Every structure is written in C-alpha cells, then in structure tokens.
Amino acid sequence: DPKIIQKPKYLVAVTGSEKILICEQYLGHNAMYWYRQSAKKPLEFMFSYSYQKLMDNQTASSRFQPQSSKKNHLDLQITALKPDDSATYFCASSPGQGGTEVFFGKGTRLTVV
Amino acid sequence: GDSVTQTEGLVTLTEGLPVMLNCTYQTAYSTFLFWYVQHLNEAPKLLLKSSTDNKRTEHQGFHATLHKSSSSFHLQKSSAQLSDSALYYCALSDWGNYAQGLTFGLGTRVSVFP
Numbered sequence: 066d067p068k069i070i071q072k073p074k075y076l077v078a079v080t081g082s083e084k085i086l087i088c089e090q091y092l093g094h095n096a097m098y099w100y101r102q103s104a105k106k107p108l109e110f111m112f113s114y115s116y117q118k119l120m121d122n123q124t125a126s127s128r129f130q131p132q133s134s135k136k137n138h139l140d141l142q143i144t145a146l147k148p149d150d151s152a153t154y155f156c157a158s159s160p161g162q163g164g165t166e167v168f169f170g171k172g173t174r175l176t177v178v
Numbered sequence: 179g180d181s182v183t184q185t186e187g188l189v190t191l192t193e194g195l196p197v198m199l200n201c202t203y204q205t206a207y208s209t210f211l212f213w214y215v216q217h218l219n220e221a222p223k224l225l226l227k228s229s230t231d232n233k234r235t236e237h238q239g240f241h242a243t244l245h246k247s248s249s250s251f252h253l254q255k256s257s258a259q260l261s262d263s264a265l266y267y268c269a270l271s272d273w274g275n276y277a278q279g280l281t282f283g284l285g286t287r288v289s290v291f292p
Contacts, residue, residue: 094218098279107285108222108267155221159279165271166212167279 068092069170071156078146085132086141088156088174094168095161097122098140099129099131102150102172111154114139115161146177180205184268184283191258192291197226199253199286201242201268211251212280214267222267226253258290 072087098137099111113120118135130142143150156170182282184201191197203211210229228235228244228251235242240255251268265287269280 096279100279107265108282110279110281113279157279165210166224166227167271169223171221 069156069158069168071154071170072155073173074171076173078177079174080146080147080148080177083144084146084175086143086154086156086175088139088141088170089138090137090139090156090158090168090170092168093137094158095136096159097133097137098141098157098159098167100143100155100157100169101152102155108155110142112139132159143175148177151175151177164167180207180209180270180272180281182268182270182281182283185268186284188289189286190289190291193260194257195290197253197255197258197262197269199266199288201251201253203249203251203268203270205272207272210271211242212269212271213240213242213251213253214269214282216265216267216285218264222265225266227233227234247286258288260290260292263288263290 069090075085078084096115098113101109111124126145132140153172153174155172157167159165159167181204185199213225214222215225224238226235226242231246236243242253244251265285267285269282271280
C-alpha cells in the first residue's frame, strides 16, 4: 500500500487557472516536502514543513503556496498557472532528522495548456 | 551552500558490462550521501546511503564508498542488467539541517541495451 498518497495522478489545467495538489503521508513522519521535476530542472526542492510549520522555501514565486491542515497533510496550491509550471510534483516526507532518508510519493503530473 | 555534481546526461552501455556513475559533493557540514533510482513514471526511491568514511555500502548489486577526503560517493555495479535502465540521482543531507530534505544532483540517465 502506498504510504504517501498524492492526488490527482494527472492534471491538465488552463493557463491562468488555479489548482490544488493533494498529499497525505501515513509514515508517521514529522517533515514533509514538495519537489518539482521537469525536463529543465530534475528534482528541484520547493518547500519543507515540520510539525505544520514552514521550514524552508526555495520557490521564488508566491503563486506556489503550501497548505498544511494536519501534520500528515501538505497540499500545494498553485495560482495563475503558466505553461512553464508543467512538471511532475512530488510530495515527500522524512522522520525530520538530519541525515535520514526522504520518501517520495508517486507524483502529480501537471500539464498547463 | 551544499551542492552535488554527478556524471551528466545519458550513459549507455551493454548488458553485462560494468557501470560507474560519478558523484562529488560540497558541504561545510557532516553529511549523509545517498543514491536514488527513478524508473520511468515512478517515484525516486533509495538505492544506497552512507555517512561512514571509507566504508563500502551495497544494495541490489550496486555499491558505493564514501570518501570524505575527495568528497566523492561514486556508484558502481560489476554487471549491468536491462532492468538497471533508469534515472540515478546522487544526493546529500546535512546532519544538522533536515529543513531542505535532500540536495540532489542533476541526475544521470542510464540506458542498458542487450
């Protein structure tokens, strides 16, 4: 059974629209992350959360907003979508200690047309 | 900041031949090094990890040794299989900073042919 659930698996959006990518983890981890993978920049770190608090943000654009309603949830809201936002977005988690493995969900493949 | 440099682009090889993917890193802190493998349309998953200097670590026929003196963590396999065709990432994580999760290299795509 997948322990990090991402929804939807595929998403097609119109330029200028807004979408929310869902992520839930059932590994009991304290830290959660979003990564983006595209042809131009493989596995790019976006955000990290720990105990529902933002730890680090490496995303230049405020159009990307993480939302954490529970410790094991970290959704990603993307507004004013652009074709360049087309990528696979991976949610990930870790126990929250330095040096530990990061576990990835299966990703949401976003295409902006 | 932290950085990881690995063999760039595409590596093509014939089944049965050895594989070596280079990885070097820069960090000011004590660190863990990782190799992740990502098969087509799947999530990245851990292949190997190490924080111990000069100790060989092995998994699924792959092995790597962390050499802190040269800041390297090269991935090797003695005999490539068709199923080894995938994208490989070298990554590091600092002991004292889990906030960024892992710092990844750009990835190396490996294609193994019969």
